[in-house]
Amino acid sequence: MSNAILLAPGPVQLHPEVQKILAQPMIHHRTPEFDAILKRVLQDLKFLFQTTQPVFMHTSTGSGGMESLLVNLLSPNDEVLAIVSGKFGERWADMAALYGAKVHRLDVTWGEAVNPDVVQQYLDQHPQTRLVLCQATETSTATAHNIEALGKIISKTSALFLVDGITATGAYNIPMDTWHIDGLVAGSQKAVMLPTGLSFVCLSEKAWKVAQTAPLPRFYFDLRKEYKANQNGETLFSSSVPLIKALDFVLTRIQEVGLQRHFLQLRRRADFTRELARQMNLQLFSKSPSDSVTALCVPEGIDGAKLRTHLEQKYQVTVMGGQDQLKGKILRIGHMGYIRDEDMVETMTRLAQALQDFQFNIDPQQIKVASENWLKSHTV
Numbered sequence: 001m002s003n004a005i006l007l008a009p010g011p012v013q014l015h016p017e018v019q020k021i022l023a024q025p026m027i028h029h030r031t032p033e034f035d036a037i038l039k040r041v042l043q044d045l046k047f048l049f050q051t052t053q054p055v056f057m058h059t060s061t062g063s064g065g066m067e068s069l070l071v072n073l074l075s076p077n078d079e080v081l082a083i084v085s086g087k088f089g090e091r092w093a094d095m096a097a098l099y100g101a102k103v104h105r106l107d108v109t110w111g112e113a114v115n116p117d118v119v120q121q122y123l124d125q126h127p128q129t130r131l132v133l134c135q136a137t138e139t140s141t142a143t144a145h146n147i148e149a150l151g152k153i154i155s156k157t158s159a160l161f162l163v164d165g166i167t168a169t170g171a172y173n174i175p176m177d178t179w180h181i182d183g184l185v186a187g188s189q190k191a192v193m194l195p196t197g198l199s200f201v202c203l204s205e206k207a208w209k210v211a212q213t214a215p216l217p218r219f220y221f222d223l224r225k226e227y228k229a230n231q232n233g234e235t236l237f238s239s240s241v242p243l244i245k246a247l248d249f250v251l252t253r254i255q256e257v258g259l260q261r262h263f264l265q266l267r268r269r270a271d272f273t274r275e276l277a278r279q280m281n282l283q284l285f286s287k288s289p290s291d292s293v294t295a296l297c298v299p300e301g302i303d304g305a306k307l308r309t310h311l312e313q314k315y316q317v318t319v320m321g322g323q324d325q326l327k328g329k330i331l332r333i334g335h336m337g338y339i340r341d342e343d344m345v346e347t348m349t350r351l352a353q354a355l356q357d358f359q360f361n362i363d364p365q366q367i368k369v370a371s372e373n374w375l376k377s378h379t380v
């Protein structure tokens with residue numbers, strides 16, 4: 001069997017140059033060499049977030065970034081509207097409740113995007129709402145929410161709009177400033193194409209006013225102190241030198257390619273996966289599919305958990321299954337990270353082989369040819 005392929009919606013495959021950078025000898029974070037890298041990275045992150053505000057790095061996973069936004073902006077008993085359309089929405093709602101917020105869950109059917117009119121109505125009826133929480137893409141269901149429409153609505157109120165962009169920022173267009181996002185979080189092992197270990201957060205001016213005096217205790221995630229440290233050319237605590245060096249490469253490369261063209265590369269992978277799924281007679285799960293991950297329904301009569309394991313063990317392709325109510329029902333194929341055309345052809349071909357092993361009526365050779373032809377006729 002040929003190469004192993006990792007097309008999970010995080011962690012993602014690494015660019016060969018990133019792998020080389022990560023293997024370099026350690027340097028100290030207080031050196032002129034690292035100072036220059038940190039300065040450049042903090043500048044380039046604004047480009048990635050499409051903002052004029054400072055973007056901060058935490059040495060944490062994405063969930064740490066979600067927590068950072070909350071501890072910097074919440075007051076106990078704040079009314080919070082949490083849009084919950086899957087596992088990550090649940091996580092953020094639970095976190096806010098743990099920190100003493102009065103959380104109102106707006107439950108959305110898994111696989112569907114929230115209706116902005118419903119959010120508008122809720123805010124009209126609850127003008128005391130302080131925060132609105134939403135995923136840009138709810139990764140557990142591969143569903144994109146309409147962040148632009150929500151931002152327009154929330155910007156007219158006194159509430160802050162916090163967006164979990166962990167599978168969006170760096171994957172598709174989500175301009176923080178023009179879409180009126182007040183707090184945005186990104187994560188390294190997803191759309192930022194690095195290993196796990198960094199999260200990125202940014203606050204709008206409206207959010208900064210709240211963050212200056214918000215009363216929750218915060219130590220590691222205190223963005224006021226992080227801001228001062230960054231102004232002095234440092235991070236608040238020890239910098240993750242290897243990851244930040246690799247980030248420097250990724251951000252420089254995205255700038256060379258161009259942000260919008262970089263997004264088109266992911267759109268192309270998503271389009272490819274959707275079109276090949278159609279040819280394989282596999283339904284899409286989400287009614288609002290994201291460009292960062294695609295969820296395919298496992299055909300009736302096949303156990304999706306067994307299919308996923310079989311695909312990994314026999315064909316060396318790692319994709320993700322579903323969680324909770326979607327366990328065994330979907331396969332999630334990631335479009336983020338370093339992905340070559342041959343990885344996409346091989347993934348669909350080997351998926352067809354795995355399905356055939358489960359008595360599904362499919363011709364893997366035909367899928368291989370269709371995959372190659374589609375990619376040849378759709379270049380970016």
Ligand SMILES: *Cc1c(COP(=O)(O)O)cnc(C)c1O
Nearest residue numbers: 061062063088137139164166167
């Ligand atoms: C992966 C993910 C997270 C959690 O990130 P960790 O790095 O595992 O803490 C949060 N939100 C979304 C939308 C994600 O995809």
